[in-house]
Amino acid sequence: MEKIAKLALEDGTVYTGMAFGAEGEVDGEVCFNTSMTGYQEILTDPSYRGQIVVMTYPEIGNYGVNEEDFESWKPHLAGFVVRERSRRVSNWRATGDLDQFLKRFGIVGLEGIDTRALVRRIRIHGAMKGVLSTVDLDDASLVAKAKASPGLVGRDLVREVLPPEAFEWHQPLSHWTKLNGQVLREIPPDAPHVVALDYGMKYNIARHLFNTGCRVTVLPGTATAEDVLKYRPDGVFLSNGPGDPEPVRYAQQTIAQLLGKVPIFGICLGHQLLALACGAKTFKMKFGHRGANQPVMNKDTGRVEITCQNHGFAVDPDTLPPYFEVTHWNLNDNTVEGLRHLEVPAFSVQYHPEASAGPHDSHYLFERFRQLIDEYRGAVAKSA
Numbered sequence: 001m002e003k004i005a006k007l008a009l010e011d012g013t014v015y016t017g018m019a020f021g022a023e024g025e026v027d028g029e030v031c032f033n034t035s036m037t038g039y040q041e042i043l044t045d046p047s048y049r050g051q052i053v054v055m056t057y058p059e060i061g062n063y064g065v066n067e068e069d070f071e072s073w074k075p076h077l078a079g080f081v082v083r084e085r086s087r088r089v090s091n092w093r094a095t096g097d098l099d100q101f102l103k104r105f106g107i108v109g110l111e112g113i114d115t116r117a118l119v120r121r122i123r124i125h126g127a128m129k130g131v132l133s134t135v136d137l138d139d140a141s142l143v144a145k146a147k148a149s150p151g152l153v154g155r156d157l158v159r160e161v162l163p164p165e166a167f168e169w170h171q172p173l174s175h176w177t178k179l180n181g182q183v184l185r186e187i188p189p190d191a192p193h194v195v196a197l198d199y200g201m202k203y204n205i206a207r208h209l210f211n212t213g214c215r216v217t218v219l220p221g222t223a224t225a226e227d228v229l230k231y232r233p234d235g236v237f238l239s240n241g242p243g244d245p246e247p248v249r250y251a252q253q254t255i256a257q258l259l260g261k262v263p264i265f266g267i268c269l270g271h272q273l274l275a276l277a278c279g280a281k282t283f284k285m286k287f288g289h290r291g292a293n294q295p296v297m298n299k300d301t302g303r304v305e306i307t308c309q310n311h312g313f314a315v316d317p318d319t320l321p322p323y324f325e326v327t328h329w330n331l332n333d334n335t336v337e338g339l340r341h342l343e344v345p346a347f348s349v350q351y352h353p354e355a356s357a358g359p360h361d362s363h364y365l366f367e368r369f370r371q372l373i374d375e376y377r378g379a380v381a382k383s384a
């Protein structure tokens with residue numbers, strides 16, 4: 001027998017559907033993702049910590065799940081909502097289905113609601129707090145809990161997804177990712193060394209960094225500038241991560257102290273933290289960008305990149321210090337998508353060049369980071 005589950009929003013709306021995955025009750029910010037595929041990568045992206053994710057594509061799960069498509073060691077989101085989950089899985093890579101996957105990791109799922117109506121509500125009224133439950137089915141009680149839930153703003157969720165300690169990264173990109181026919185070279189011991197500050201990093205970012213031919217050491221995002229510099233890095237990478245970037249002050253302080261000492265590249269939360277470290281401000285967007293089809297204008301080339309995104313905060317361009325250039329703009333809403341520091345080697349993007357899942361238009365950014373590292377190494381060697 002199907003079991004009932006309900007999603008209540010803080011504005012009093014309640015959606016009733018069928019439960020799948022784990023049983024229980026969770027609260028979170030309700031947001032939507034427009035990707036047609038890539039649900040396993042979305043489920044395991046640590047940036048979704050504290051969020052209940054609604055998929056706009058109506059059928060989810062038809063190619064199952066596998067042991068390769070994880071973007072971290074487990075799902076971090078609060079809950080998962082779909083119009084219809086596929087009962088039948090058809091893919092030779094599949095090792096299980098969505099229902100088993102959510103049960104295995106204790107994630108509550110809801111299906112069979114009008115996801116179009118829900119997404120329209122979020123688009124009109126903005127992101128809202130919600131409660132998803134299979135145990136309490138009383139509408140008034142659920143709405144009260146949604147209203148009382150903490151939401152995302154002002155909370156440091158990075159601390160909840162940090163790796164426990166430093167480690168070296170040795171995994172190349174999967175053979176499924178064809179990078180202009182490039183194959184991974186052996187990494188020589190004197191290859192440049194990248195320290196990746198992990199605020200909830202997606203695995204495919206680390207794989208891309210490794211594929212630029214660099215040695216990669218991952219440090220928890222709480223590391224100080226002193227901790228980072230002990231590794232004698234040739235480049236520092238700032239990862240994606242969950243929640244509001246503003247309260248993640250320790251990271252901003254570390255970044256401020258590293259600027260000018262070593263080339264820096266940031267993605268998503270890393271991009272926001274770089275801007276905050278330089279005195280700019282971030283703001284909460286009405287409903288954010290989540291999906292694999294966001295058009296971004298690259299100002300340097302005049303070309304449009306179709307990008308993978310997942311963020312609900314953005315950098316306010318009016319607060320940027322004059323030594324920042326906006327290199328990329330979002331063509332849907334003119335929000336900032338990329339920054340370049342004009343005085344020290346540092347740049348960042350709000351979107352996800354590692355894709356996973358999504359288009360590969362922006363892979364070049366990893367090679368650009370490698371170039372910056374090589375230039376800086378050359379410059380340092382000359383001046384020594």
Ligand SMILES: NC(=O)CC[C@H](N)C(=O)O
Nearest residue numbers: 240241243268269312313
């Ligand atoms: N993917 C990310 O790094 C997201 C950054 C931040 N948590 C936001 O929602 O804007």
